[in-house]
Amino acid sequence: MKHSDRRIERRSTTEDAAIDWFILLEEYPEDPQVRQEFESWLNQHPEHSNVWKRVTQTSSLLGQLGQESLEPNVNTGEIAQLAVAHKSLFAKIRPHLTVGFACIFLLLSSISLIPHLMIWIYADHKTDVAQSKEIRLQDGSKIYLSAYSAVELNFAADQRKVNLMRGEVLFDVAPDADRPFVVTTGDTTTTVLGTRFNINKGRSMVSVGVEHGHVEVAQASNLQEKLDLRAFEWASLSEHGKQVVRTVNQDYIAAWRQDKLYVEDQSFEDVLFQLRRYMKIPVIVLDPRLMSKRVTGVFNLNEPRQSLDAISAAHSVQLRDFGFFVAISMI
Template identity: 35%
Template sequence: METRTAGSNVAAKSSGDVAIHEAENPNRPKDEALRWLIALQEEPDDAALAARFEVWLAQDEANARAWAEASHVWGVLGAAEPALERRYGSPEATRSKGRRPAVRRRGRLVATAAMGIVALFALVLLQPALTIWMMADHATGVAETRAIRLDDGSVAWLGAESAIQVSFDKTTRRVTLLSGEAYFEVQRDAGRPFRVSADGVTTTVLGTAFDVRSDPDAVSVAVSHGKVAVASARAPGMATDPLEAGDWISIDQTGHAERGRADPELAGGWRSGLLVVQDRPVEEVVRVLGRYQRGRIIITGSGLAARRVTGIYDLNAPAEALLAVAETHGATVRRISPWLTVVSGW
């Protein structure tokens, strides 16, 4: 697979011939705080882990705020017993050398901490999900895919946990991808261009087939056949050639674009129930699998999220697929509760 970059306005870290680009994610400190909460409970006597946590906590005021919020929710739910409160209840308390909780209590503490984590997820994620649901003309649930015939005869396939808003008039056909992923087979109409917008990235066509995926940190477009033009409000000056069959592009929150080529059949391949990935980051693959099972999946461990993976995974068996992705890099999968799964590289 070829990769090249265009319109870059941020530095990139190179790994061999592949560039790994890190976008700012406003929810990242909260996600990391939850990962630390789990890790510190699982290994309360791990000095190296505690040292890494101290470094993370001191790196940014946002980290301290996220830790305080996670600890507060946990405490409100009654999960923090006195010894654990002294040790993990606040950034200051975390720096102390409290005693190890009794082994017989660890199972109960981990379970109640998971309740706090689930509650925090609800606070962070429920409101955006509700807003999307109210705006959507068509939406799917967990592990649900659906083909929708639009008014012009075009067809939109919605991936799991995806939503679109449709607005057609006499001069323009516009679809907004509110969340998730969609594959479009567009009926040609020279007088009415077909535009798909997703988080500031607009794809314009007359008649073609292409896939669009919206993630928290990037929007990706892949073309099955035909030709599309891609523009981004994040990078007004970005100039790219039109995408043709087999071309793909991923534009992150900074406006940086990574572009490459793959088998055209990979675009929208998830419609067959199989996820085929070629040299993609673990985080990206896990995010897709997360839409096919209930609950949230988080990744812990230095560098695991950015490592690359290639394979074919059964979307009808997401738990097994997740395990296969993890095992590729020697990671483990822990089901903390029906609502939380942790992929750990530690």
């Protein structure tokens, strides 16, 4: 299978919130609660107003471009078909999206269709929100996908390669001295011959934990600091090359298999990124200051909303549930 290593540049939290509000206002234009919460967010900081102006201007320009530059019956299926001619996406996408919204979402970064299309095209196995799956590979290895995860496989006579495109996966690798088992995620590469280990692709870091055997972990941004992890060792590797290694108990590795999330001095942004994989409604952060708060605790992944309640109670954070989304703000 042809491998794609397209990287999507991450937006700031304020831009994330602005685009979330754009979508909600489009979907619920007459809802007074949505309008009231939006006005509150807009007035919290001058930056919010500036970012909102850029989003709406981009939407307007792209809408005009969609009307003037494309035939009326051209749709996103045809655009995607041109971009990836070897895949027949036209029939899948055609009933759902218009050109105007396709342009908006394709160009407005991480909640756009681009990362979803790349997973749709290249992923061999994936899970939805709050779903897990066990897969037996052709070499006898097993992989266990946690919620909202996706992998691309590239197996041949001389190689066993897996690209972790999103989420968290536990690998139980069958020994094969002639074919190392290699997992890539972003700029991090994990290489083994036969072992059981877990990899989690977080918001701004990758973590690797080993249940038994050992693995070699390397980052393209920090090739001088390769890690050799043994049983019950866990490492986190940031996108800036920072590496932290420590010994943990067995329950900590692949804790999601017991529906638990262990958190020790992580940012609220990283924790929320994990919990969102288990939440079936959007979570909107109205105040970017929340993202830097530090969180420690053990949370139940079967009850992500209760986990958010517990974090909120400990950090003077207010949650408001509107049924179709949850808004988070400072008290």
